[in-house]
Amino acid sequence: MKLAFIGIGNVGFAIAHKLQQKGHEITIATNDPNSRSVTSALKKNENMTTRSIQDAIGWAEVVFLAVPFGAVKAVVNEIDFEGKTLVDCTNPVGPGISHGLNCEISGSEKIQAWAPSAKVVKAFTIYGYENLQDASFSNYPNKPVMLVAGDDQYAKEQLKPLVEEMGYMYKDIGALDQSLHLEHMTLLWVKMVRRDGHHPNFVWGYMER
Numbered sequence: 343m344k345l346a347f348i349g350i351g352n353v354g355f356a357i358a359h360k361l362q363q364k365g366h367e368i369t370i371a372t373n374d375p376n377s378r379s380v381t382s383a384l385k386k387n388e389n390m391t392t393r394s395i396q397d398a399i400g401w402a403e404v405v406f407l408a409v410p411f412g413a414v415k416a417v418v419n420e421i422d423f424e425g426k427t428l429v430d431c432t433n434p435v436g437p438g439i440s441h442g443l444n445c446e447i448s449g450s451e452k453i454q455a456w457a458p459s460a461k462v463v464k465a466f467t468i469y470g471y472e473n474l475q476d477a478s479f480s481n482y483p484n485k486p487v488m489l490v491a492g493d494d495q496y497a498k499e500q501l502k503p504l505v506e507e508m509g510y511m512y513k514d515i516g517a518l519d520q521s522l523h524l525e526h527m528t529l530l531w532v533k534m535v536r537r538d539g540h541h542p543n544f545v546w547g548y549m550e551r
């Protein structure tokens with residue numbers, strides 16, 4: 343698939359690099375091709391290209407958003423997403439690792455409001471980037487789960503094979519308003535690991551009978 347990445351730092355690069363290795367075409371959607379993260383990404387993976395944000399969206403089948411939440415509104419403002427799937431990898435994190443929107447609404451729903459021409463799907467947020475670089479847990483029978491929320495079924499179906507190629511079990515948890523709960527799962531992971539010293543290579547599993 344043709345995949346565009348707005349934001350190619352820890353999270354964007356981990357996903358883009360993995361999916362490029364699986365045979366997908368990757369472009370970095372940026373209006374600053376000389377930025378620190380773009381330069382670093384192109385040095386680590388020469389198969390990625392760059393395009394302006396609007397050009398990249400026209401080219402791509404799926405667009406990933408992986409910039410700091412505080413930058414999102416300005417980044418998506420006045421961009422025509424042309425009805426494309428926009429994978430929201432961001433987390434609104436406030437002071438003291440709190441929910442940055444006071445737990446009232448998810449960041450994903452805000453992004454959908456700021457980018458009405460996109461089909462927003464929340465994914466790849468419930469772990470640190472370490473588990474996006476490598477999702478293999480070979481000593482366990484089940485794969486780590488990737489919980490995915492969104493209002494548009496086709497957008498989620500587009501994402502499913504990408505999630506699976508990254509090494510995860512794909513689980514559709516319903517509409518975009520479920521993202522608020524994913525964002526709290528993220529805060530749980532972040533507080534456990536970044537604040538309290540748990541090992542970063544730990545993931546959530548889904549079991550059903």
Ligand SMILES: NC(=O)c1ccc[n+]([C@@H]2O[C@H](COP(=O)([O-])OP(=O)(O)OC[C@H]3O[C@@H](n4cnc5c(N)ncnc54)[C@H](OP(=O)(O)O)[C@@H]3O)[C@@H](O)[C@H]2O)c1
Nearest residue numbers: 349350351352353377378379408409411413432433470471
């Ligand atoms: N770190 C994690 O473990 C983790 C896990 C899951 C989700 N997330 C979420 O994923 C998002 C990205 O996190 P990250 O750790 O990948 O951050 P990061 O390593 O700092 O990378 C941020 C990326 O966004 C770009 N960017 C920053 N400000 C921008 C702006 N105003 N306009 C356009 N681009 C801008 C940066 O480009 P420059 O080169 O110009 O700086 C860089 O490519 C955040 O929302 C975070 O909450 C993080």
